[in-house]
Amino acid sequence: xxxIIFHHYPQxxxxxxxxxxxxxxxxxxxSVEHNRLPDRPELFAMTAGYxxxxxxxxxADIYCDxxxxxxELERRFPTPSFFPGPGKGxxxxxxxxxxxxLFDLLFRVAFAPVMDALPPALVTDRSRLYLGxxxxxxxxxxxxxxxxxxxxxxxGWLEAQLGSGKPYLTADAPSVADAxxxxxxxxxxxxxxxxxxxxxxxxxxxxxxxxxxxxxxxTPSPMTPAEALAIAKAAESQVPEKADPRDPQGLxxxxxxxxxxxxxxxxxQVEGIVRSIGRETLVINHEHALCGKVAIHFPRVGYRVTxx
Ligand SMILES: N[C@@H](CCC(=O)N[C@@H](CS)C(=O)NCC(=O)O)C(=O)O
Numbered sequence: 001x002x003x004i005i006f007h008h009y010p011q012x013x014x015x016x017x018x019x020x021x022x023x024x025x026x027x028x029x030x031s032v033e034h035n036r037l038p039d040r041p042e043l044f045a046m047t048a049g050y051x052x053x054x055x056x057x058x059x060a061d062i063y064c065d066x067x068x069x070x071x072e073l074e075r076r077f078p079t080p081s082f083f084p085g086p087g088k089g090x091x092x093x094x095x096x097x098x099x100x101x102l103f104d105l106l107f108r109v110a111f112a113p114v115m116d117a118l119p120p121a122l123v124t125d126r127s128r129l130y131l132g133x134x135x136x137x138x139x140x141x142x143x144x145x146x147x148x149x150x151x152x153x154x155x156g157w158l159e160a161q162l163g164s165g166k167p168y169l170t171a172d173a174p175s176v177a178d179a180x181x182x183x184x185x186x187x188x189x190x191x192x193x194x195x196x197x198x199x200x201x202x203x204x205x206x207x208x209x210x211x212x213x214x215x216x217x218x219t220p221s222p223m224t225p226a227e228a229l230a231i232a233k234a235a236e237s238q239v240p241e242k243a244d245p246r247d248p249q250g251l252x253x254x255x256x257x258x259x260x261x262x263x264x265x266x267x268x269q270v271e272g273i274v275r276s277i278g279r280e281t282l283v284i285n286h287e288h289a290l291c292g293k294v295a296i297h298f299p300r301v302g303y304r305v306t307x308x
Contacts, residue, residue: 002235004029004073005057005228006220007043009036011190013106014066014099015054017183021070022218024174025077030223037121042225045290046232048270050298057228059235060294064270067095067299068281070176082179085170091177094169096301098180104130105151106184110191112141128266148198151188155202162204167211174215182212229291237275237283237295244277249305251277257284258306259298271308272296 006022006029008015022029034040038051046062047055056063056072063069074082083091107130115123115137127135140147158181161169169177185205189195199206241253251257251274258269259282272284275295282300287293 002059003231005032005223005231006030007032007034007055007057007225007228008053009034011036012053013103013183013187014052016186017066017179018054018056018069018073019217019220020179020182020186020212020215021073021082021176022220023215024082024176024179025073025080026218027073027077028219028221030228031220032223032225032228034225037125040225042229042290045229045288046286046294046296048272048284048286048288048296049268050270050296051267057232058238060232060237060292061239061297062232062294063297065299065302066099067092067301068297070179071280071299072297074176080173082176083170084168084173084175085177091170091175091180094177095180098184102151102154102184103187105147105154106187106191107131108140108147109144109151110187112137112144112147113193114191115141130265132264133266152198155205159202159204162208168208174212178208178212182209185209185212232291232294236293237285239276239283239295239297242276242278244279246279247277249307251282251305251307253277256308257282258308259284259303260306262302262304269306270296270298 004027006018034043034053043055046057047064050064052065054066054069056069063072070082111118111123111126123137127137166172168174169181243253253274255274257274258271260269261267272286274282275285276283280300281297282305283295283297285293286296
């Protein structure tokens with residue numbers, strides 16, 4: 001089977017979510033590290049400019065966004081399942097909480113108090129991306145007590161869930177919901193100076209974090225961006241063209257579309273030709289001299305698709 005190629009950088013919490021998921025499934029994967037600032041020409045060639053990290057690649061199939069990545073991992077490697085508990089829907093709904101309101105709080109906690117110590121280019125870039133065109137991190141720093149009060153309430157829910165007698169969030173085995181919550185705690189522990197004191201009232205979370213840490217990241221081995229490009233160039237997408245008569249937007253294979261975030265983050269729209277349409281995923285064709293023809297996979301939830 002084609003190798004898992006994972007494009008990321010070590011400090012990325014969303015990449016950490018997927019690295020933990022590799023650990024849950026005990027997978028071997030190739031690790032392609034990129035710059036922390038958006039200077040990633042090889043990756044942008046393959047993703048048509050989608051600027052976020054992480055991205056996963058199987059040959060000429062490129063998976064953007066951790067939603068798409070995790071869904072594809074479950075499809076290709078069903079055992080052990082990401083869903084050891086009852087039902088396969090609720091964990092995805094949980095991800096809209098961890099990746100939405102919780103991540104927003106964490107961004108403020110991680111960046112605002114230390115903004116003067118961070119590289120200015122990083123502060124400017126991430127503030128625009130996460131707080132919008134009117135971002136004011138200094139104002140966020142002054143508002144930190146409020147942000148922490150919000151975060152404390154949210155973490156209380158996590159503590160209450162972990163107090164239900166199970167070692168993990170949904171079952172006796174780790175699920176994808178654990179990876180969702182883990183990347184938040186990993187980010188918080190790494191980036192907030194007062195985290196030790198703050199977390200004293202959450203012993204259930206602390207014990208669960210130790211179990212999550214022990215799961216590890218599977219087995220990574222390094223690969224260069226040039227090697228990843230060569231693999232894409234030599235491969236063909238494994239995804240057949242597929243229509244969806246129920247698609248509410250009336251998308252059809254062959255249409256030219258642009259895909260972008262729901263809010264104004266300043267990110268470039270990704271353009272391509274529709275290849276496969278589904279309720280959860282949209283796949284577009286893209287071609288670039290560096291990687292040849294590739295198929296880029298996007299989640300539907302959280303992205304706006306516009307016919308151009
Ligand atoms: N919805 C995306 C969010 C990814 C995301 O925001 N990643 C951060 C890194 S943790 C990022 O790309 N930041 C800007 C950058 O690295 O250029 C996903 O789930 O993959």
